[in-house]
Amino acid sequence: MSTPNATVLVDPRRTTGTIDNRVYGQFLENMGRAVYGGVFEPGSPLADADGFRRDVLAAALELAPPVLRWPGGNFASGYHWRDGVGPTEDRPTRLDLAWSTLESNHFGTEEFLRYARKLNATPYLNLNASTGSIDEALQWLSYCNSEHPVPEAALRRSGPHPDPHDVTIWGIGNENFGWWQHLHTTADSYAETAREWGKLLRWTDNRVSLVGVGSDDPDWNWTVLNEAGAVLDWLSLHFYWNEAGYEGVLAGPLLSEAEICETWGLIGAAKRRRQMHHDLRICVDEWGTWNEPYLSMINQPEVINRRIRGEVGMPVMTEPSPLVEQRFDLTDALAHACWLHVLWRHPDKITLATQAQMVNVLGPIHTTPDGIVRETTFHPLAVARRCAQNTGLNVEVITEAGIEYAGAPAGSLPALDAAATCDPASGRMHLSLVNRLPDSELLVDLDAMTGPVRRITLWADDPAAVNSPEDPDRVVPVEDRIELGGVLSMPPHSHVTLVF
Secondary structure, eight states: OOOOEEEEEEEEEEEEEEOOGGGGEEEOOSSTTSTBTTTBOTTOTTBOTTSBBHHHHHHHHHHOOSEEEESOSGGGGGOOGGGGSSOGGGOOOEEETTTTEEEOOOSOHHHHHHHHHHTTOEEEEEEOOSSSOHHHHHHHHHHHHOOSSOHHHHHHHTTTOOSOOOOOEEEEOSOTTSTTSTTOOOHHHHHHHHHHHHHHHHHHOTTOEEEEEOOSOHHHHHHHHHHHGGGOSEEEEEEEEOOSHHHHHHHHHHHHHHHHHHHHHHHHHHHHHHTOOSOOEEEEEEEEEOOHHHHHHHTOHHHHHHHHTTSSOOOOBSSOOOOSOOOOBHHHHHHHHHHHHHHHHOTTTEEEEEESOSBSSSOSEEEETTEEEEOTTHHHHHHHHHHOOSEEEEEEEEOSOEEEOTTSGGGEEESEEEEEEEETTTTEEEEEEEEOOSSOOEEEEEEEEEEEEEEEEEOOSSTTOBOOSSSTTSSOOEEEEEEEEEEEEEOSSEEEEEEO
16 A cells, blocks of 8 residues: 655745734633642742742743733633732632632732743733623723823832833633623624723723634624724634544644634625724634533533523632643644644734643643643644744645545545745745644655755654653654655654754
8 A cells, every 4th residue: 555645835935924923822811720730839849939830930931922811711701800919918819600719819910910021921911891890991901001190000009010011912801702701792792892991991001902702603703893893903713622533633723724714704894894994813812622521511501501500510619629631642732733834824814822721721731749741732832932933834735645524624634734934034944744644654745845954753653642740751842854855754643843
């Protein structure tokens, strides 16, 4: 039986656009062990003087997130910022209904912004557009940015950071379309909120950039774009790839790519209809793989009805506890690599993205009392942060090989997924390749690309291989230098990065 093959065509003169560095962002939510026991663990021998885990910070710096989003997520729909400022001992403990947790509020605005500075990340704050009020939102903005003699600025000046924080990215709500949110609502109602909140936020500080809530429902998006698009800089989309099986996980980014293109069409149509001439792009501020059983369970109609009535739910957690933590395998890492390809193929559409989440909760970094594990999903992004350049390239893949999957376009997934970036100034180029075939190597014709090249391979003998505290390096990138003769042999279920 002959080895499957594919051809990759790359023309460095044909670009997809300049890649906004902010697409490599990360997300933190007061959920499970993402914050407490994740990035923040005062009293731990592994923590610095500010209470931040040094080992987590070092790993996060490898991912170099240009943007860090907080406080949610679902948590944002019930969060009141005043609970998390001032002396720690004076902050109230609240019952967080989003995750059924007693929230100490020991990690609040100042702690988050201090951590963002340690990461050299631009902070992105998510407003409570559910149980919060517009006055509360404007006061939080004043606390962070104002130099006027208003009470909120005085409160900041009396604390650990007298100078303005100059937070410019603000999200108006989170998933307000969903029953799982505090006070979820209709598209018309949310659009009115986003329009009026956005107007007043800009009147308070005209430097802000605003993210509005988008959905997988095009009707919701069309309403929000038409009624609130004038005040928005981004419409957010969330993507979790949770279909069961190898093929289902790898199909996730491809299906998300189709939704991005559909949403982009709505944005263009709404801009023409409403005569909007400002930049209005897509923000994907939650993305990643998520075990299918949990999501399928919470979306069962009977379960939804019982949850709404309060008949089922999680017991109240009084201490930070594991929640939505999972071991990511090599298949998940391949999906994450394919998602990076989507970002590089569509830099004109997506200019902000934050992975959900950075630590423990679906995160690429997993903590134990003694240290950390870099999950398999850590590595595609870490490699990209070292190797990807600032301009996307138009890459064409030609192959007849693939794997059958009914949920994919035309009923199958192409054997090879590829994307490339370059730096026009230096001529440096990077090519990222994913062999989706689970059991077969793939011969890739690189269209006469020859010469010395740095190769980074992420592979294991089993696509279900995971990294764990007992075996933290089961799946890690292996780097070598090769003399490329125009054809590259890729192992099955592998991610190969070439740096020219």
